[in-house]
Amino acid sequence: MKQQSLIFDIKKYAINDGPGIRLTVFFKGCNLSCEWCHNPESISPKVQKMYTASKCIGAVKCIENCPNDALKMTSEGIVTDYNVCNFCGICAEVCPAKAFEMLGKFMPVEELMKVIDNEAAFFDQSGGGVSFSGGEPLMHADYLLQILKACGKRYYHRVVDTTAFAKTETLLEVAKHTELFLIDLKVMDDKKHKRYTGVSNKKIHKNITELAKTDVEIIFRIPLIKGVNDSNDNIIATAEFMNSLDGSRKVINLLPYHKVAENKHKKLGTPENFILFEAPEENRIEEIIQLFDQYGIKASVGG
Ligand code: SF4
Ligand code: SF4
Structure with a gap:
């Protein structure tokens, strides 16, 4: 059987997932x-379905x-009974308004490589390449x-955005x-980390x-969240951890929290x-930059 993996999105012309213009491949499934x-x-490491009531x-x-x-019409739009839905995707295929969308597609290696190769001209011109994100790409390690x-043979620049939980x-x-690796340092206190990430x-x-002992480039990131990881204690612990690593690991991107997930949870029915x-x-973010x-x-901010 051909090796394939569940991909939930492929973003062209991405500019925040590494240098230059990139193609970012999003794997489905995360262990956090x-x-x-x-x-x-x-x-979820499984195919899912999203419903956008405003499109219906x-x-x-x-x-x-x-x-x-599995479907019935209600005053809130179409509702799915997930006890009987088997995610066959027929509702998404037949909906003329694209109100249903299936999330996750099994892609063989060869099919994904064709998509990547089609973007190669942009990599050359911009100093970009391919980024692998998720979910957690390391959950799909063999693939x-x-x-x-294959990307290495073509000299494409490769970025892996990972939790490092592997x-x-x-x-x-x-x-x-x-x-280049992009790695989050989410919360340094272990109890808090468990509470918020599982x-x-x-x-x-x-x-x-261990990774820092190699010569691979690493850029750290913090998803910056008020009351979770923006205290002086957490910022100092993060900085001290980075300074304890081998090599020059001195760059961190701050990614202030945004509410984009609210709508997605509604569409997912969760x-x-x-x-x-x-x-x-903003002034607290500035203080955090000074502290680092x-x-x-x-x-x-950003990156
Ligand atoms: S995915 Fe298939 S089973 Fe589920 S609601 Fe749509 S058509 Fe029905
Ligand atoms: S934020 Fe990243 S690591 Fe956390 S659950 Fe989402 S995809 Fe996984």
Whole structure:
């Protein structure tokens, strides 16, 4: 059987996932479940379905064609009974208004490489390349390695955006075929990390320490959230951790929280999973940049 993986999106002309103009491939499935995740559709490793009520024109083609009688019309629009829906995708195919959208497509290596090759002219002109994000790309390690090696043969610049929550051997193997890693340092306090992401950060920190012993480039990121990780204690602990690493690991991007996930949870039918957070105020973000600077670390918003 051909090797394939579940991909939920491929973004062309991406400019925030590494240098230059990039093609970003989003894998489906994540072994963390961050309460603030702005891609909640990436967490489940299975195909999912999104429904946008505002697009629905009431054509009811979906209801007529659903083989499992999983759909019914309500005052809120079409509602799916997930006890009987088998994610066959027929409702998305027949809906003339595209109100249903299937999330996740199994793509063989060869098919993804064709998509990547089609963008190669932009990589050359802009100093860009291919970025692998998610979800968690390392959950698809065998497939990822095949793609990374194929990209390497073509001299495409390769970025892996990862939680680093994986087997150390896997991470180090992937590092041999990657130019740049983007890694979040979400919360340094382990209890808080477990509470907000579902996993301990001990393995993540051990893996980052090992990765830093190689010569691969690493840019750290913080999804900056008021009351979760914007305290002086957390910023100082983050800076001290970065300064404890081998090599020059002195760049961190601050990604202030935004509420984009609220709408996605509604479309996924999981509004109960949405927890509202806030970004720190602008003057607090400026203080955080200054604090990192005192530790010799260049912090900036975005990236
Ligand atoms: S690691 Fe990223 S993709 Fe996974 S749950 Fe957290 S924010 Fe979402
Ligand atoms: S995905 Fe298939 S089973 Fe589920 S609601 Fe749509 S048509 Fe019915």
